[in-house]
């Protein structure tokens with residue numbers, strides 16, 4: 001089988017990208033995936049510029065293979081006091097249960113411009129983005145730094161917009177995917193397009209490579225995505241269960257026991273729709289869906305609560321991001337998972353050919 005242009009350009013041997021996962025990926029996970037022939041990723045949306053540099057250096061200490069870094073395209077908000085106070089009041093009873101008082105965080109999010117400079121300085125093989133879109137000039141600066149640019153799209157219009165600013169590839173993220181929806185153009189509800197519908201639509205309309213994301217859990221899924229015309233897959237939930245991921249034991253247990261019907265899209269944790277396993281916090285705050293402030297305000301306001309819950313080993317007040325494929329997680333080291341995925345993909349491809 002001839003390597004796709006994306007695989008050849010990135011000098012990887014398997015068309016498998018480990019999805020960037022804020023709060024869950026680690027340099028060890030990224031290095032293991034890259035070392036095994038895929039592309040490891042470091043989610044950098046909430047990493048400070050110094051932490052971005054350190055994480056990239058840690059991957060480079062573990063492997064000389066290419067890896068990628070991912071960022072949230074966002075502006076620092078300036079919410080009014082009344083909005084913040086109302087949001088804190090709604091969260092106060094939950095904080096109280098963990099013996100805490102909610103406070104206004106020191107910052108709403110990392111400064112995007114500073115992070116972008118850190119990304120240019122880190123010069124990863126791949127720079128990928130979600131939540132928004134870059135300008136053509138920003139894409140050009142990344143190209144000049146030697147990075148291959150991937151934009152996340154949840155609709156064909158978003159995929160076209162990324163192609164128009166000069167992105168090298170688009171990650172078509174179906175509604176089955178775990179974590180936040182990357183939607184940045186249309187309405188969130190209308191942009192809930194499934195992987196099977198989104199990927200071929202993007203493949204047919206674009207001349208740049210398309211990466212399929214959303215509920216791809218095994219080699220059959222990889223073969224199916226490639227049959228639709230994708231040149232690679234991006235898998236998040238499957239890698240979340242690896243011991244190299246940073247999630248705690250309560251999250252790990254929830255992941256191992258969940259089925260597709262246990263996940264739901266919610267904005268109560270962060271203010272941006274995201275898919276995760278239903279828990280007590282989701283159910284208790286369900287009525288606030290429409291009123292919680294937008295990302296990153298709600299995300300920052302619930303941050304201390306979620307960190308405390310993680311420390312206390314309580315899955316009920318954690319954001320348990322996971323995709324609809326969660327029932328198929330196979331907890332094993334990333335290197336072993338990569339080997340299994342490669343075998344399954346080859347078997348599925350051979351079966352299709354015979």
Ligand SMILES: Cc1cc2nc3c(=O)[nH]c(=O)nc-3n(C[C@H](O)[C@H](O)[C@H](O)COP(=O)(O)O)c2cc1C
Pocket residue numbers: 018019020021022023024043044045070129130152173176177178179180213214215216234235236237238240321322323324325
């Ligand atoms: C815990 C978690 C955190 C994630 N964080 C990010 C992120 O920071 N940036 C991003 O572009 N995608 C993020 N994603 C999406 C993944 O990179 C990937 O596209 C998605 O998980 C693919 O769908 P799957 O979970 O069904 O495999 C996250 C997903 C999960 C499960």
